[in-house]
Amino acid sequence: MYGSDIMDVKNKKYKNQGIHVITAIFTVEQGITKVLLIKRKNAPFEGDWVLTGGALYNDENLEDGAKREIYEKTGISDIDIKQFKAFGRVDRSPVMRMVAVGFIGVIDSKRVKVLRETENTSNADWFPIDKIPPLGFDHEEILQEALLELQKRIVNSNILKSLFPDGVTMPELQKVYEAILNKKFDRRNFRKKMLSLDLIEDTNKSEQFEGNRPAKKYKFKRKIVDKNIF
Amino acid sequence: MYGSDIMDVKNKKYKNQGIHVITAIFTVEQGITKVLLIKRKNAPFEGDWVLTGGALYNDENLEDGAKREIYEKTGISDIDIKQFKAFGRVDRSPVMRMVAVGFIGVIDSKRVKVLRETENTSNADWFPIDKIPPLGFDHEEILQEALLELQKRIVNSNILKSLFPDGVTMPELQKVYEAILNKKFDRRNFRKKMLSLDLIEDTNKSEQFEGNRPAKKYKFKRKIVDKNIF
């Protein structure tokens, strides 16, 4: 067998490869986890919905490329994203060999004012994760894995930070966790657990009142935690 | 700003991209965690050590490509590997834009009989992870992240399976965990923990005796576990 060197790219076996950066952008509204999908304007998969993403430029790093795509399609520029997996099935793109690097991000949907029309996309919308239409490319697979990653990350990273730019109360946070993990928690134990995870910190503010005792506001720390089990 | 469509690859901004598949292959010998490095024969980084890997073919999936590279350079064909991260710094390769998809794998070093000379590599060797020479490309970064991934994976996957093709005893297993996690465990508690992780199962065999009570042999299950914390 013929060895492929790490730099041996003249060989036609390696020609015409490309790299996608794809982000599953999640939000939670009224206890429903949703993902941002964008409708394609051009072939292939014309008219199909896909995750936010596109081809990586040669002069940008992976995460920068993913953020540029997010900015171009949503106008959002300050979102924290986390890479989780590369997708490289031979036939994942019908045109040429493309490997996609997948990211996840979470954002407050109220901040996406204009879902912009771009050269290649017509419109965009939030879809509840249990009501996803058929997606183009291999984006259904990417979305499924993104969801699993999201479920892991809300426990040991500050991925939810972008969802609460103005701070968050415990009851709000609990609703979001329950939506994403699809599971109910006891109020008192949830609070204890959250504080022990060391992801958020107290502020001395409270929420605006609504006819009952106002909830304390917390905010996400900068620090990203990552825990081992053993 | 000009939008990059997911298929818009004619644009020169995306031309001449390529994909690497790189595997950090670990072993543990006498309580020392080691990684397999290969010496490059050609420019760039001629004479430098690098992790096992190379360019992905257009007709193979990511994991298949990584396994092909492993086979070509070590003769090993039945190793379980796990993808963990893509590396895409703009300047990670001096020749052209390459994105590397990183994998980890573990193998019994005794099974690597001939470290083959290939067209592009001269020789190969196992290096203790605290005595790594300067590596070519961004492989030092990849190796560091690979090690962290290995530490996570030995707890919630059967990544160590390939290290023990003929089964393993508890004391052997404990030495390996202690080497990889760089931490000592109590014998009785380690056993309890291992059994509760549901990664291994009893056989009715025992090891060959060495002047003391023979240890029971266990074997890794097929199943891959993956646990959440909440």
Next chain:
DNA sequence: AATTATATGTGTATTTTTTACACTTGTCAA
């Protein structure tokens, strides 16, 4: 001003899991 409705905030007892720790058993060699 007092009362009521509502959702927030907090503490404690119970169970489960993790940790710490010591003696018994099986084999080889003398």
Next chain:
DNA sequence: TTGACAAGTGTAAAAAATACACATATAATT
């Protein structure tokens, strides 16, 4: 038969997770 050696096992203590009930702050009502 005995001694040396490493493997195997159980139990008590500590820590963490879970189950559970009452007190508190605000707005609205009287």
